[in-house]
Amino acid sequence: xxxxxxxxxxxxxxxxxxxxxxxxxxxxxxxxxxxxxxxxxxxxxxxxxxxxxxxxxxxxxxxxxxxxxxxx
Amino acid sequence: xxxxxxxxxxxxxxxxxxxxxxxxxxxxxxxxxxxxxxxxxxxxxxxxxxxxxxxxxxxxxxxxxxxxxxxxxx
Numbered sequence: 001x002x003x004x005x006x007x008x009x010x011x012x013x014x015x016x017x018x019x020x021x022x023x024x025x026x027x028x029x030x031x032x033x034x035x036x037x038x039x040x041x042x043x044x045x046x047x048x049x050x051x052x053x054x055x056x057x058x059x060x061x062x063x064x065x066x067x068x069x070x071x072x
Numbered sequence: 073x074x075x076x077x078x079x080x081x082x083x084x085x086x087x088x089x090x091x092x093x094x095x096x097x098x099x100x101x102x103x104x105x106x107x108x109x110x111x112x113x114x115x116x117x118x119x120x121x122x123x124x125x126x127x128x129x130x131x132x133x134x135x136x137x138x139x140x141x142x143x144x145x146x
Contacts, residue, residue: 006127020105024129037123044120046084046112047105 001067008038009059013052025062034060074146082108083138084117088130101130110139 006025010018020041038057045053083106090101108117118135125132 008124020124022124022128023101023103025127026129029127034127037127040123041120044112044116044123046108046116046120048107048109 001069003065003067005063005065006034007061007063008034008041009057009061010038010042010054011056011058012049012054016049016051017058018049018051018054075143076146078142078144079110079139080142081106081140082110082112083140084108084121085136085138086121086125086132087134087136088125088128089133090130098133100133104138108137 003023004025006022006029008020008022010020012018035057038060041047042054042056047054083104085102085104088101088103090099093099114137117137121135122132
């Protein structure tokens, strides 16, 4: 079984990376959509981190994990 | 007795619909994001959650704000 997570990676005021991880990303995501959602998070500015506000986009990626179950 | 109430922390809980069970009842998958600013507006929280859940497959059914308040004696 494959499980996918979308990681949105931001930089905070202290230039440190911080991420928001989301389950089951849509299969048809575009870079434009991801950028737009991340920019909105930065604009709304509702999150606090130990290194200050989220100020810029540092990247986004999908992480796929393969899980193999044994019938033991 | 006089008390003071201080808003200590805020979190947001997202509820996504993950299909229906055998009785036709919605199965809810929830995710909590901590480190929300205590002074964040409800509009800001809602708007941010619509943005991020728009990237996910499951439809958003509810956004819940969890505020923790400490009550102390003055």
